[in-house]
Amino acid sequence: MLSIRLSIVFCLVLNSCLFSQNDTREGEEAVEFYDVGFISISPYYPIAIGDNFASKAQNTNLGAQLESRFVIADHILIGARLNIFSGQVTKPELVGNYDLRNVNLIGIEAGYRIPTLKNFNLSFLAGIGAIEYRNDVDGEIFEDTGEAYSLMADADYKFSRHFSAFLTAEYRYESLNTKAPNSTVAFNKASYIALSFGIRFYFLNERD
Structure with missing residues (x-):
């Protein structure tokens, strides 16, 4: 008789534990997450335009570009980025006896993200940054500096909780401190249309 009672108690306890585990599992599955921000390393392709x-x-x-953005309020974005690219001088008679230019930018950006579908977002941003042109002349380096101003449109598709594919189109205007009197081309400004694309890693937080 005692063994039957113990068996019944054991079954009740076991059953209670199993239900408790199921409730916990269901509770975990019900947890929602939201995007905090992302980091990405991607190709960066600038196309020079204008006179x-x-x-x-x-x-x-x-x-190449290293970029990170964070959501600071409903759909409001802030971020920072670093990008680099190089160029070969094709007409030294216009710009001087330069062999190669390396262009570096470090800047900040802010904008607004528009959620269009469940996993698809559009973002529009403006950015400002410091730029440096490193000009190679027969092995010697000469530097030009200035500021860059950017307008960006960004499409982002999340294919998993932490990863998304993206494409960004950018208009970039540069104002340089270079002075070159009597030149037939403008040395103190430059304009680019730039594309970047790749994979982003998202940071998530648990929704209360």
Whole structure:
């Protein structure tokens, strides 16, 4: 008789534990997460446009970009980025006896994200940054500095909880401190249309 009672108690306890585990599992599955921000490393391809030294006297090469953005309020984004690319001088008679230009930018950006579908977002941003042109002349390096101003449109598709594929189109205007009197091309400005694309890693937080 005692063994039967113990068996019944054991079954009740076991059953209670199993239900408790199921409730916990269901509770875990019900947890929602939201995007905190992302980090990405991607190709960066600038195309020089306009009437200036970049479009008239150099070819640009594929570069790279490191970027991070964070959501600070409903759909409001802030971020920072670093990108680099190089270019070969094609007309030294216009810009001087340069062999190679390396262009570095470090900047900040802010914008607004528009959620269109469940996993698809559009973002529009403006950015500002410091730029540096490192010009190679027979092994010697000469530097030009300035500011860059950017307008960006960004499409982002999340294919998993932490990863997304993206494409960004950018208009970039540069104002340089270079002074070159009596030149037939503008040395103190440059304009680019730039594309970047790749994979982003998202940071998530648990929704209360």
